[in-house]
Amino acid sequence: MTSQQVEYWRWDEGNWADPNKNWKEAKVISAGVDIGSVSTQAVIMTDGELYAYANTRSGYNSRESANKAIGMALNGTNLKLENLDFTVGTGYGRVKVPFANKAITEIACHARGANFMYGPTVRTVLDMGGQDLKVIRCDGKGKVENFLMNEKCAAGTGRGMEVIADLLKVPIGKVGELSFEVDEEPPPVSTTCVVFAKTEALGLLKGGWPVPKVLAAYCSAMAHRVYSQIMTVGIQQDFVITGGIAKNIGVVKRLEKELGFEFFKKTNIDTQLAGAIGAALFAKGLYEKQGRR
């Protein structure tokens, strides 16, 4: 794919800072940076409360991605890097965060982040990334009890959705809504294999299917794939979703249908931030425990 073309699979970058908070009054300023295979997030917390964050694309160089993300987060606050008491890195690039004091896996961070975003009743967390699909069981504090990741197959992961969005020229953020613009639910596509997704989608289009119908078929196939993974761990309520996929109601609603209950737990925080939030919370705790290392 050449860079001139519109890249529909890309989602928007952005940053945010709480204007009503004054970091100077905070006892602990902690940060979390989550470098995933596709996106990087940085979160800054004051005494364990969300203060500022940024959501960016991961580049080839993880160090740069980390610097870029934290830069964007600091930007809009008058904080400086050295004001951060403790920083935890997480995600694929967790050990590559140059200014981090510790690295913790996204498994632990997502569980804790979900606990912060959705509350202490959360017991099962689903996180879907570029090629990863994680089902995490946790307790009331957000401590991991058990987890499962997809083995040897990328079918049904975020990457597939990007491929489809790109092929159908639908911005990734719009895929969900559009997939409901069908009179009746079509049968799911036969495979969520990322390699074959393209041909199958093309086949359906050539067969005269409108774009929303193809999206619907793909979303439900993806939802089912996720469902199967969850069932092997066994689901325990409350169940919540973190990561980019949570924004795709096309998959979420269909997954609710498969599981037979609604994910009534809602959050007003960007679900892609879960990992970074968890990391920032660990950072706070570790700082209070041992001070800066």
Add this chain to the structure above:
Amino acid sequence: MEKKYKTTPLKLWDKAKEIRMNVYKEIAEAKEQGKLLIGGGAEGLIALATGFDHAFLVGEPYGASVAFLYKENPAFYQQIVEACDHAGYPRDLCSYMRNYLGSLLLDKYIFGGPFPKLDFCLQAGFCDTHSKWYQIVSEIRGIPYFSLDLLPFDWEISGESEKTKQLKREYITKQIHEAIEWMVKTTGRRFDDEKFIEGVTNEFESTSLWAKVCAANRAIPAPLDEKTMLSFYVLAVLARPKKEVVDFYRELLAEVEERVANQIAANPYERCRFISDSQPPWFGLDLFRVLESYGVVSLGAHYTFALSGGWEYSSEEETWNPARTPQERGIELKTRDDAARALADWWLTTGTVCRGVRHSGAGKIKRVMDIVDKWHVDAALIHLNRGCEGTALGQMDIVQALLKAGIPTMTFEGNHADPREYDEGRTFARIESFMETLGLKKIY
């Protein structure tokens, strides 16, 4: 294009169906008729149980029946197969077993009602899967389990010593006695040696007769095509120790020989003679219809011929012929021990599929090349079966051997009982290419 031969449907279709239905009916009604209901694998020595008034729920055909649901009742099929996935059994394990376990875990019998209450499991471990399969079943159901250990002969061509063969005969014979005593102790029922002798005698006859039916397919034109054969061979798989199965095969052999005599073909065009390998994708038998439309007749496979067919090796002719039963060799079975020895010996000397599972190597290749020669095979379509490590053993070496012998060969990956691993569209597309390379155009 002109038809070369005349063709007629087989007369025995309905009868085969009727016998099959009776077997499943017997299983369903076993309990209320006070019969023992035994679960186990088809390649186990199912004649072993004939000393009891019993019904035998054979695992592999059940797994195949579940696979058939994929077309008839996809929702139900999905329920079953996913019950097994969700319980944590990996997807690359034997798909017959996974379909069976799925039904068991859901407690849904696909012929209606809950999964039948088995009294115990009886299994002869002729491949790695079977002995563990029924261990899991007996654990889920909390029922007793007995497994025989079958150490097959190596292929005759390997020069395995008589002493070793004798050891294997003894090993299995002793285990047959052990099994019978165990069953009597477990069930508290009487084991009728008369009926046992009759049962094994029938097993010999039906498997030998099936081999003769397969041998008749050497004729040009071929009287039978593989798809038809698969619906006949299943009787031997399900219930070969039954008298009615022996009688059925006798009738079938007569009809097939009559077809040969009158040049009645399975495919009136017969332009090209194929063999396959391993179990077919049971939910995708249209595969054979596609072949037919090019004037291709699929004659069978090492698997179809031998799973429940008795073949014996003739070192003089260096070929395999339908095995002669003990009766035909003038051996009389009087006691339980006579029957046990005969059964062990029969399994060891005529069970070529089982040998393929343990020692594929040169032996299985020689057997397949023998089929190519005696059945006048022009090309091969090999199902690389992800669902069965046992029958897939040695497949790639066989492909190499076929190509080396100048037999055009096409492979396709699939799974005999898990449609999720079989891509019909891509397979048919590949067959189209293959037919082009053979210079065959579609007739209809």
Add this chain to the structure above:
Amino acid sequence: MITAGIDMGAAFAKMVIVKDGELIGKGICKVTLEPEEAVRTVQELALKDAGVRPDEIQRVGATGAGRKLVKNADVVVTDVTADAAGANYLDKAVRTVIDVGGEEARAVKINEEGKVISFAVNDKCAAGAGAFIEAMTRALELPMEDFAKYSLKSTQKIPINAQCAIFAESEVVSLINEMTPREDICRAVHDGISDRVSSMAKRVGIEEKVVLIGGTAKNIGLLKSLEDALGMKITVLPDPEFVSALGIGILAAKDSEN
């Protein structure tokens, strides 16, 4: 006699015009969501390039995944046959044709008349060579050309298990995070694909002369890795992406003779 050969691939439509066994024009265009449009476009392009009028075309041949979309085709064959005919037409010495496409890789063994002796196509999980490279160029933020060139500069061999093309991406991502030089990652990707393609090709019993055709044949990084994997010289035929189209163009003419 003038014939047209159309290769309707999944991603691109290719067409050649052949006059008395001579290639006189060609055209290529992306297959859009309305493939019929691609058929029209590629015909216009090829005719223009050859400078012939539509009515001068005596016979039309079609191949490729979308071959049945070519309504006016007189001869229709699958890619395997077209690959063989095209390669044989360009070079009688060719015995093995390797075609690495976006999703499917093929190896076809042929004789001196271009007749197919045996062929192999990769199965499910081994698919996606092209898709893999595309995803990797994205992960490494490199345009395809550079991705290919970088690979040649590599100094160390890194094994990556590329059974599932997409899943292998997360292995690449961790390589990136271990600050592995781009050159070595690019090579690792090409090596991974080459191992798969050569494994499959060996099933047909490779004989020289071996040629690589299809769009990916232009990837010099892949070519190098594939040569190393097979331990053989591999020739890239001129206009590798048009070989199938040429093959069916030739067959269309042959077919009219008998």
Add this chain to the structure above:
Amino acid sequence: MIKDFKEVYENRHEYAKDWRKKYPDRKIVGYMCSYVPEEMFYAGGALPVRILGSHEPQNVTEPYIFGMYCPFSRDVLAQGLLGRYDYLDAVTTAYPCMHLGQAFDSWTLHVTPKYFYVDMPNKVQTPHALPFLIGRLEELKRELKDWTGKEISDEDLKASIDLYNENRSLLRQIYEARKSVPCPITGTEAMYITTGNLLMDKQDANPLLKEVIEKELSRPAAKDRSPTRLMIVGSENDDIKFMEMVEQFDAVIVVDDHCTGSRYFWNQVKLGNGLIEAVARRYVERPVCPQRDYPERQRLPHVLNLAKNWNVDGVIVIQQKFCDPHEFDKVALLKFFESNNLPTLYLEFDVTVPVGQFKIRVEAFLEKLREDELW
């Protein structure tokens, strides 16, 4: 010393070729399953060496083994096809799983034609297994005589049994030492010892093992503080890379249940009635491969005892991708550990380990076992 075993593990073919130079008139037999009664072959004057893979991607096996057989079986066959075992006089196996059976069949067709197929009973729990195996090993004794032209005397067999028994008891001593806290050697070092030992003449191995016991088990612990103690359970495993990866996170693998690890040497040949009977009994009674563990599950209590006696915090359950025997036990095994309050991490191995993907799983697992560090 440990480095000597590492040396042999990394240069296994040079070792075998040097051995051949030392004993030009003796034979080398490659074996593919830990149920092969090595004592018999060694008594016959041959050197049994275990055939292992090389953990490199390869492109030579697809024409002979199709993709659903385990990566190990394909890696093993690749070594033969690549000519790295050209010094073997014969190969042998003992009724292995279908996957290694496939590798063995193709090997005899394309690499080493001469083979010994030991029909090891699969159902070791039947009383008839022992008499059968005794008979079969007597046959093997004859087959070996026909091959080497040399009759195996009782003295030969006795000497061979003693040598192998010594080897097993030395390895057992090393494992016993790993019970202590902190553990004197890492799991990676232990793997070098056990796998290196598989490739060696026990005459050479035993003195080296004694050295390890005297010099290296007494040395100050590998790590200053006591790291998390792990057990690793599953199919064949000589994946050094993986072991190093796990142990870089302040964890130590203190015991294993692998056919190339503890299962290989756990029980002795107990001399009793006849020598061959004693050998046969050892293989019938040894800790089982899951494939042979039926109708009763005897493997579970054994691995639980290992976990308890070596006092581990968690268990990593690994298997070669597509390994049926271990997949059949997966559900029961994981349930069993969890019900005994032993946390587990389950991983599927391929020829090469996807380090990045496994790191996350392993680190997350360790974070769970050490949660008080984070909370």
